[in-house]
Amino acid sequence: MIRILPAFFFLTVVLHAAEKPNVIFLLADDLGRQDLGCYGSTFYETPNLDRIAKEGALFTNGYAACPVCSPTRAAVQTGRWPQRTGVTDYIGAAMKPELWKRNTLLLPAPYTDRLAHEEVTMGEMMKSSGYATFFAGKWHLGPEGYWPENQGYDSNMGGVDRGGPYGPGKYFTPYNNPRLPDGPPGEHLPDRLATETCKFIEANKNKPFFACYSFYDVHTPLNARADLTAKYEEKRKKLGLEPKFGREEPRDVRLVQEHAVYAAMVEAMDLAVGKILSKLDELDLAKNTLIIFTSDNGGLSTSEGSPTSNLPLRGGKGWLYEGGIREPLLIRWPAVLKAGQTIDTPVCSPDYFATLMDVAGGKTTTKVDGVSLRPLLEGKGDLPERSLCWHYPHYGNQGGAPGAAIRRGDWKLIQWFEKPDEPELYNLRDDLSETKNLATQEPKRVKTLLAELQAWQKDVGALLPVKNTAYNPAQPNGRIAANPAKGAKKKK
Template sequence: MKAFLFSWSLMAVALAAGAETRPNIVFFLVDDLGRQDIGCYGSTFYETPHVDRLAKEGARFTDAYAACPVCSPTRAAVQTGRWPQRTGVTDYIGAALKPELWKRNTKLLPAPYSDRLAHEEVTMAEMLKSAGYATFFAGKWHLGPEGWWPENQGYDHNLGGVDKGGPYGRGKYFVPYDNPRLPDGPPGEHLPDRLATETGKFMEANRDKPFFAFFSFYSVHTPLQSRPDLEKKYQEKRHRLGLEAQWGREDSREVRLVQEHAVYAGMVEAMDLAVGKVLAKLDELGLAENTLVIFTSDNGGLSTSEGSPTSNLPLRGGKGWMYEGGIREPLVIRWPAVLKAGTVIETPVCSPDYFATALEVAQGKTAAQVDGVSLLPLLKGGSLPERALYWHYPHYGNQGGAPGAAIRMGDWKLIEWYEDGRRELFNLREDLGEQKDLATSNPDQVTALAAKLEAWRKDVGALMPTPNPGYDASQPSGRLPGAAAKSKNKKK
């Protein structure tokens, strides 16, 4: 009996030691941030020294993707590790919920979707909480009405996570927030800085046990509003560099070609300063070494609508589009205890992979089906088996994109447009800007990728758009992306 108790004591000590070595996890999800909006990805107008530092101390992913070209579906995929089609959240919450509610003159009626992340879904917070983590959410949720907010989905604390997709209170990005989950601070307080402060308080209060902090920025989503000092800084920088707005076209939409929007630049820098504030708190607490930090976005930069504040070039399109500008994201991961500084990873990865990664590094458990794969082998210097990534957006967004689907396998990407069944094929290694459609010259590649895409749609239960009996071709209609839609410079 003594021997048994001694062995059990040793096991308990070992288990306790294992729990102590599990990393803290800090997840930054930025809203509407384009891949090209970060200095380490090539921006020369916006200034992001803190995210750039994160990349120097960790890994920068060149081929990271959002699960959808709009926000709510990607957020559902991040939280659950599952394709949006499995959760039912396939459009931004707030769009017409059912085909019969659709009022626009388009060729198709969009598919129905769910306007909340079901309680039956296992979130990253619920999985980590069951593994002994303290859990915290700050910022934008946009995954359902009250009763489906972060505190109902596994988060111990919720600062600012409600149904709204943006900071739509009286002060917008400044006090008063008019947010039932975020008490107002002093006059002049700026939302990104406040959320960073609250994240730091949570980390300090839980420094002696594993914690999970999910900092979900409202930035850089509209409304376009900057700190006045930062707006002035970038107005002067734009003048000093002699930058002017330049525009091209993506079918019926104008698309911004140059990053020079002073207000947006100020929003990007304020986001970066908030990231820096959280990183500084990790340093102050002595927790940086064994904290897994993930920084990414929920869809591409806003380049064709609502002020079109940024340019995604050399990527084509932007938020709401199946082209790379709508789905390819910045992704920076730092974990000094495991990951070699200055690593560049070219393996294609996607939003559901973050849940799978957290599941493995936290030694967690879930009974739910997880579509993502753990990125831990990549973080340790290894590789992943080649796989296909998929997208299915059976809706019309607000940015000009049309219902469609896509698959990426290796260097090849196939896009299928649902309005007319047309397929476009691109070799992304040779043509990152998706300007040369190779479908006609590579019919076997089109057939193979289309078959994989169709099999995946069946597997995930993807709902399809349907013909619109009320469509009037003689009237202005929903746009159809055209093969002739090329960027042509003009000044405005």
């Protein structure tokens, strides 16, 4: 007997499918906002990421929750400000004041070395919503026992305690990674992880899936395919580009994008994205797959080879200036999001958890600080006005000092804890490069923003650095100036 099902049954099935999009979250490491073609880079080549921007939305005011990696990653995974999780610096530094050996005015605040099991991660939230879950790449959120497979991900390819690919082959096999078996000689890490992501997509094509591909690229060690490096060496010569450096005390800061190895790393990352896009096209899954691409902090411009320039943004990784916290943010969801949009609304790392929870119908048992971006994606208006805040009570390896910041509207205030009574105030609409400190001209605005920042710090349980009683002003300061890259020419 043939059973005739009512029309509303099919409508219900279609609507249910629309409510459960597939999700791919792509998180780059140390990638600056200006490192993509769609954001204006003319040296690096990123056609696949530019395609996401063209077919979706490019956000001009996407922010990381911290100017270094682990805190931002904790915020991404939980939807909570790093201060609530206790992860406020990259995991692996001196986590207690008594371990601090540098001659600095302040002792950095203590922090935890793992994302607690009590935190609800993206993986756990999506899994409880009926999704198959997969993690590939950099984790850097704690020791073994706190890796992706312990935090809600069905599969983990390469996510361990390390902050970079520090195995004997670096970005090439052998990886010496306990969660990533070595491949054949010459295998390249970003391509391998993209292949594993595609295998997961293929295996779960008939049910909702969530893949989090967290790139090791473009973090140090600076290491790339020889053919791509040669390509950019030739391009650099053809364009007549030379390294130039300015000064961001106490460091030199790169002013020109011309580093061939770094450019090759950017392209390799883009090629990995392209492989995933092709798999979605092949399986006819692109329409109802939500893709989010962003980075964990700004581009590395003041240390470890200083491989990129973030201009016109000031500073870079490790700094509370825009170059350290403003990120590329691209979102594509053809079933919902109108193509070719530019969205200026400021958003930040915790918002991605809130967004995925919204579109997946997920739940969590912890307080979520982020807000869902779904209204922006569906074209149903802007988000409620709010401030974004940062609190980094540490001395970064890139020259930055402990401080906090708040952005409300076009205004941004930075308070450096070494000089708390000398705040910096910038109007980002008129002064994106943060060159004109307007604090003395706007005392009422400074007072208002500082009060709001302090209220936020109290709410999230932010810990402050304390005076270093062993500090010796006669000795070199612990914020050591770095030499420019070999062969660099300083700006005159």
